[in-house]
Amino acid sequence: MLWTVGFLALLGTQIVAAGRSDTQLADNLKQEAVLQAAADGAVAHVMFSMLAARDPQFQLDGVVREIRVGPTPVLVRVENEADRINLNTASTALLRALIIDVGSAPAVADRLAIAIVDWHNQTNDTRQNAAQAPQYRAAGRSYGPPGTPFESVGELADVLGMTPALFERLAPHLTVLTDDDPDMTTHDPVVARALTDSAGVADVTEGSQRINGDAVLRIIATAVGTGNARYVLLAVASADFQNATPRINILLHERVNRAAGEAVVAAGF
Template sequence: MKWRQRRGVALLIVLWGCTLLAIMLGGFAALARTEGLQARYQFAQVRAHYAAEAGLARAVAGLQSPDIDARWIADGRIYPFDFDDAKVAISIVDEDGKVDLNAASNDVLVGLFKAAGANDDAARHVAAAIQDWRRPGDAASPNGAKKAQYEAAGLGYGPRNAPFATVEEARMVLGMTPALWAKVEPVLTIWSGRERPNTEHAQPLALAAIPGLGDNGAQAILAQRNQSRGSLASGGNGVTHTIRVEAILDDGTRSSLTSTIRLRGIRSGNQPYAVLRWREGDAE
């Protein structure tokens, strides 16, 4: 009887052992499958990323083509590009067609914020606050903001009292709301040094910021641009550009990057461009 009991216990132990082994093997199989999927995803992401970087290199080559008729135009139009099995879309915007945070006049800044949807009062206050941010001294201009106004608003910082160091710094300016920032950020720069955008390359919102141009003038400029899609604008390209590249693989894997570069020309032993700003993905 005891022999049968011991035999039953041994059989039970064997069954539990087999069950435990089956669970462990199932876990290992699931883990291996998960790691395989992760590896495939990461590999696809790397391929898409390098396809996007190839698009950036193609854009630089297009901007500096020895054949002026084949040279790419930096006015925001889309250039398609095939790289391996990726579809790459490239757009280039000349920085001189944007509103310079450090150089734009009050009229241009007010025009920009009004065109972006701010009312007259809000547009004047944000424009003045931007000028106070970049201007040395502690005295606020009319409608503007210096440290006292930031403290009164409950903010633990004040203006730089010096030129903007980055475009993103403008998010901190008193009165700059997230909604307003989202609209104006694509047409802001710190690299043009111009009081107003160059109409040859400016996007619609930047054109709308130019005093006296009006909707009719902006539409006429855009229409003329569309008629000359195959050739360089009369003013040519500048040297500082923001290039946005999006690469999509056949399986839908996507990678994007946005880079502001300054061209250095094509000379032996010289890096053809310097990177001023780099952002991967769509997040701010």
């Protein structure tokens, strides 16, 4: 009898514990869904406010602002995607300057800048430091440069000579979603320094970045839940108001892992 009572007591404890675990899981999933919806709502609100309504509340200044979507607070940061250097249009000199300005030695920058250009250019480069298919094979890589534009900044990690640590330092200053190089109106001081260094002149001309039909917005929205719950969403969007039917084009829309998202919000660039 005692064994039976003990067994039933143990079974009851396990059932209660499983029930609590299932309830906690359900609560977590519910909160994540709420936070995701709030982040999506905040991004949509910012896109419309800036690209259509020209709301002066939001600026391309990288300042974190709090808005509410229902009861959920969302921290929103808006940047100009054009502040970043485009991997597909940047010159070797500009890429070299950027690599040096994030802390690499000039010799490393020389090799890597050429390798980045070689990645998306179909050439038979015989220069010193060239990074073509033979060099990739010699390094034990099972692939070579595709000779096509970068489809994402993440693709840079596959370029010959790139290391994870250097990629982490470079990525915040790069894009593939613009049409041209940034200029000295950029809010990114590292990019501004690279532009100056690559030109060989101290051009510090200041301009004012206005929101226009060509603006490309980078929006980081962090929905804040109870406890330590966060949902970080990154979106990049442009607007087309030249046609009869105006529209906003979503160029990138993805969840950012929490550590990376908080680093983006804290450091900006």
